[in-house]
Amino acid sequence: MAAQSRSGQHVSLGSHYAVHLPAPDDFAFWRERARGLVQCDVPPDRVSWIEPGGTGDLFAAEGPSRGDKRLPPPPADAPPVRASQRFLTIARSAALHSDPARFGLLYQALWRLQRQPRLMEDKADPQVRRIEELAKSVRRDAHKMHAFVRFREVQEEDGTPHFVAWFEPDHHILRAEAGFFMRRFANMRWSILTPRGSIHWDGEVMHEGPPARREDAPGGDPVEALWRSYYASIFNPARLKVGAMLSEMPKKYWKNLPEAELIPQLIAGAQAREAAMVAAGARAERARPATLAEVAQGAAACRDCPIADCGTRAVAGEGPEHAPLMIVGEQPGDQEDLAGRPFVGPAGQLLDDHLTRAAIDRGAAYVTNAVKHFKFTQKGKHRLHQSPTAKEIDTCRWWLEAERALVRPRIVLALGASAARGLLGRTVSVARERGRAIVLDDGAELWVTVHPSYLLRLDGAAREEQAALFAADLTAVRKRLGELAG
Numbered sequence: 001m002a003a004q005s006r007s008g009q010h011v012s013l014g015s016h017y018a019v020h021l022p023a024p025d026d027f028a029f030w031r032e033r034a035r036g037l038v039q040c041d042v043p044p045d046r047v048s049w050i051e052p053g054g055t056g057d058l059f060a061a062e063g064p065s066r067g068d069k070r071l072p073p074p075p076a077d078a079p080p081v082r083a084s085q086r087f088l089t090i091a092r093s094a095a096l097h098s099d100p101a102r103f104g105l106l107y108q109a110l111w112r113l114q115r116q117p118r119l120m121e122d123k124a125d126p127q128v129r130r131i132e133e134l135a136k137s138v139r140r141d142a143h144k145m146h147a148f149v150r151f152r153e154v155q156e157e158d159g160t161p162h163f164v165a166w167f168e169p170d171h172h173i174l175r176a177e178a179g180f181f182m183r184r185f186a187n188m189r190w191s192i193l194t195p196r197g198s199i200h201w202d203g204e205v206m207h208e209g210p211p212a213r214r215e216d217a218p219g220g221d222p223v224e225a226l227w228r229s230y231y232a233s234i235f236n237p238a239r240l241k242v243g244a245m246l247s248e249m250p251k252k253y254w255k256n257l258p259e260a261e262l263i264p265q266l267i268a269g270a271q272a273r274e275a276a277m278v279a280a281g282a283r284a285e286r287a288r289p290a291t292l293a294e295v296a297q298g299a300a301a302c303r304d305c306p307i308a309d310c311g312t313r314a315v316a317g318e319g320p321e322h323a324p325l326m327i328v329g330e331q332p333g334d335q336e337d338l339a340g341r342p343f344v345g346p347a348g349q350l351l352d353d354h355l356t357r358a359a360i361d362r363g364a365a366y367v368t369n370a371v372k373h374f375k376f377t378q379k380g381k382h383r384l385h386q387s388p389t390a391k392e393i394d395t396c397r398w399w400l401e402a403e404r405a406l407v408r409p410r411i412v413l414a415l416g417a418s419a420a421r422g423l424l425g426r427t428v429s430v431a432r433e434r435g436r437a438i439v440l441d442d443g444a445e446l447w448v449t450v451h452p453s454y455l456l457r458l459d460g461a462a463r464e465e466q467a468a469l470f471a472a473d474l475t476a477v478r479k480r481l482g483e484l485a486g
């Protein structure tokens with residue numbers, strides 16, 4: 001049997017392909033095979049998608065016992081496969097669902113997308129609806145995992161603490177959610193055991209393990225300190241819908257939550273907090289903090305952007321309350337996040353050297369950052385700095401403006417473009433603005449220069465040249481401070 005393909009070629013339609021997925025959550029594998037099948041013009045009813053442990057398909061006459069080796073290479077002139085970003089995003093989640101029909105369903109949609117590129121916008125289409133339901137149910141499962149995994153501490157032979165949790169996901173979300181736990185518990189050794197598989201983090205590398213049984217996980221109370229520092233912090237009052245929460249929390253989760261009796265109190269507390277937030281009005285009308293201590297507390301509790309969940313803590317500014325000079329960096333780094341103080345790491349040391357040479361007393365200045373939390377990506381044991389986005393800087397401006405309103409410095413020194421954006425609310429070119437004052441709304445002068453970590457990234461002559469320019473900028477600021485004081 002032969003038919004006209006999308007590329008105009010004739011391909012056999014007699015074949016039935018059995019695609020054996022190496023893992024039930026291997027979306028990348030599905031995507032690659034699905035592309036090949038579309039390019040070979042293989043209609044959905046000629047493909048079986050078989051998960052590991054699946055029984056196979058009696059009708060997949062051509063499907064080899066393992067793998068899908070017989071799929072021919074796509075014709076050279078096969079048109080590109082079309083898949084909207086929206087489809088891929090939803091499909092990536094839906095692929096993790098436990099419904100054995102999901103990969104077939106996704107292939108049907110991909111097949112149809114070639115002729116109906118706007119298919120995913122058709123909310124009445126039963127296949128689109130089903131894919132959306134699958135994706136939603138997977139997202140809900142992931143949310144439950146974030147909220148209800150409870151670690152218990154066990155000692156390894158050498159006495160190192162190891163934190164072990166038992167969780168029963170509905171879907172194949174374990175691997176997809178591993179990164180979430182790795183970022184939050186980067187410095188601990190932990191394992192999450194589930195009936196679908198297990199993951200283990202040794203502080204550096206993630207390992208996967210076989211399915212586990214509830215008896216494999218320790219019983220007893222979850223680790224209190226972890227509960228306090230993490231679970232309470234993710235209990236977001238603004239997002240809490242009691243009815244939805246209770247319906248989302250079937251009995252099977254309750255049995256893993258020895259602190260479940262706390263929930264009524266948490267709900268009550270959350271509702272009070274939410275009421276307080278509502279009473280305070282929208283962010284724009286939020287009362288400005290009256291003291292620097294309130295700024296520090298407010299920034300620590302702030303969850304207005306995703307960075308807030310990144311590091312250990314918010315790092316508040318430090319220095320005299322009415323310092324004539326305010327120095328603003330970008331965001332705390334690794335060491336600042338651990339120490340809870342701005343500019344104490346390598347960039348801070350270089351800044352201190354330059355301030356000393358320019359005869360600026362750091363102790364007399366108020367030192368802070370445009371963004372109060374450390375944004376990073378985890379690489380093994382290391383937390384690598386990531387620049388905040390313009391949106392994140394703009395969100396955190398609220399706290400920087402509050403600090404400036406309280407300290408009322410005569411001069412504000414912005415170290416780098418992120419700091420300058422935090423102060424001006426727009427992108428500025430450091431090269432263009434450095435060496436002269438920009439007058440701010442309250443009459444203070446903003447002086448812009450490079451960030452010391454920029455100098456740290458340079459070598460040799462380039463570093464010397466930039467260090468000299470940085471020194472000249474600091475000297476100009478010191479002179480101007482003298483003029484304003486005199």
Ligand code: URA
Binds near residue numbers: 329336347
């Ligand atoms: N870099 C910054 O911008 N701020 C700090 O506090 C440390 C490094």
